Amino acid sequence: MTFSLEVQPVVGHRVEQPYVGIKTSVTLESFAAFERRLAELLAWMRAEGVEPAGPPFCRYHVIDMFRELQVEAGVPVAARVDTAGDVRFDVLPAGRYVTYTHVGPPDTHIDVIAAIFDWASAKDLKWDMTPSPEGEVWGCRLASTLSQPSKQLPDAGLTTEFAFRLAD
Numbered sequence: 594m595t596f597s598l599e600v601q602p603v604v605g606h607r608v609e610q611p612y613v614g615i616k617t618s619v620t621l622e623s624f625a626a627f628e629r630r631l632a633e634l635l636a637w638m639r640a641e642g643v644e645p646a647g648p649p650f651c652r653y654h655v656i657d658m659f660r661e662l663q664v665e666a667g668v669p670v671a672a673r674v675d676t677a678g679d680v681r682f683d684v685l686p687a688g689r690y691v692t693y694t695h696v697g698p699p700d701t702h703i704d705v706i707a708a709i710f711d712w713a714s715a716k717d718l719k720w721d722m723t724p725s726p727e728g729e730v731w732g733c734r735l736a737s738t739l740s741q742p743s744k745q746l747p748d749a750g751l752t753t754e755f756a757f758r759l760a761d
Contacts, residue, residue: 598708602693604718607756610685613643613674614652614667621658627651630679631666637680638668646671648754650737652685657728686733689759691718694739696752702736709755721758733758 615630631649638645647669655663669685676682691713695705713720721732733756740752 598693598705598712600693602691602709602712604689604691604759607685607687607690609687610647610669611672611674611682612650612667612669612685613638613676613680613682614665615679615681616654616663616665618661618663620661624662627664627666634666634668634680637678641674643670643674645669648737648739650735653731653734653736655725655728655730656734660728662728685735686758688721688733688761690733690756691759692754692756694752694754698751702753702755706755709757713757719760721760731758732760 613634615634617626617630619626631651635649637643645668649666649668652665652667653662654665655661667683667685670682674682691709693705693709695701697705720734722734723730735754735756737754737756738751739754
């Protein structure tokens, strides 16, 4: 079965965005470790008085779906922040991105991403991604949580924005 996107993805320019994050390596089966790292990051931000400047995200640095994913739990901030321990400061790069907003449970994300890739391929768009022995190394690939679901409908109301940087 082929997944159909409800609306077309959008190609647009994004400015660079400072953020704080914690990197971790996970497999598809151990992705809950990412959630723990995000909780740690949010707790650190509260303790340090660091205000978020946008929604939390998962940044995919290296992807090998059959082995390991090198990901980062991140939260945008307004300016440079002094960090400590596992928390680091970085900047999401400016550039042209394909973005798509999806409402639905996490188990639909792989199908949504495949449909975005099919759409981009049909438009002859090239990703800011380099194959390597460790997997796909991405210049910037994000999944941002725009809204959390309600307690009554825990998965149905999850709103996720996918953003994939295009090659120059």
